[in-house]
Amino acid sequence: MSDFLIAPSILSADFARLGTEVDNVLEAGADVVHFDVMDNHYVPNLTIGPGVCAALRKYGITAPIDVHLMVQPVDDLIRMFIDAGASYITFHPEASGHIDRSLQLIRDGGCKAGLVFNPATGLHYMDHVMDKLDMILLMSVNPGFGGQSFIPGTLDKLREARKRINASGKDIRLEIDGGVKVENIREIAAAGADMFVAGSAIFNTEDYARTIQSMREELAR
Ligand code: DX5
Numbered sequence: 501m502s503d504f505l506i507a508p509s510i511l512s513a514d515f516a517r518l519g520t521e522v523d524n525v526l527e528a529g530a531d532v533v534h535f536d537v538m539d540n541h542y543v544p545n546l547t548i549g550p551g552v553c554a555a556l557r558k559y560g561i562t563a564p565i566d567v568h569l570m571v572q573p574v575d576d577l578i579r580m581f582i583d584a585g586a587s588y589i590t591f592h593p594e595a596s597g598h599i600d601r602s603l604q605l606i607r608d609g610g611c612k613a614g615l616v617f618n619p620a621t622g623l624h625y626m627d628h629v630m631d632k633l634d635m636i637l638l639m640s641v642n643p644g645f646g647g648q649s650f651i652p653g654t655l656d657k658l659r660e661a662r663k664r665i666n667a668s669g670k671d672i673r674l675e676i677d678g679g680v681k682v683e684n685i686r687e688i689a690a691a692g693a694d695m696f697v698a699g700s701a702i703f704n705t706e707d708y709a710r711t712i713q714s715m716r717e718e719l720a721r
């Protein structure tokens with residue numbers, strides 16, 4: 501695995517052929533499977549739950565699964581995704597009544613824990629829980645749908661988050677989610693991200709390997 505992780509969001513995959521799609525995107529060079537969970541309550545859309553995560557594990561997927569919870573409340577689903585074979589679990593701080601407890605729950609289950617920041621959510625939520633974070637995920641679109649455009653102001657926020665991570669001296673991934681594509685991945689990396697979710701930019705292309713390779717070439721430039 502390179503230091504930059506590419507995490508295709510299966511939200512844009514063909515759900516009727518999900519196992520094959522995940523196989524294909526991993527063979528194409530993806531590092532991590534990004535798994536978007538929406539509840540039509542925290543966000544205005546409804547997707548997939550722990551049963552689908554468990555089914556992917558049963559099918560034979562061994563790559564890390566990065567579960568992005570866009571649900572409220574969070575703790576019951578955290579428990580279920582731990583049992584379903586998640587590797588990373590992230591949630592939105594506004595959706596948890598007890599952020600520290602939810603992070604601890606994830607870590608106690610043997611998963612890596614992270615907080616997700618919507619475009620208008622302040623980074624202060626990380627201040628008192630740095631010790632419990634393995635990842636920080638910045639949304640560069642408002643959550644709920646794939647295929648939206650990257651919000652440019654996120655670049656400044658990435659730089660600020662990168663500063664805070666570096667100042668902490670901790671090994672915390674900085675993930676970006678929303679509107680990431682070959683054309684902008686380089687400037688997003690330059691602003692501090694080291695893990696890149698891309699849904700439509702990968703699954704809406706014919707040749708996943710070629711798209712992921714183009715992203716890696718941009719990252720290496
Ligand atoms: C949006 C989801 C994203 C989404 C990204 O709420 O969290 O992971 O699938 O899709 P693209 O890459 O198409 O913006």
Ligand code: ZN
Binds near residue numbers: 697
């Ligand atoms: Zn996501």
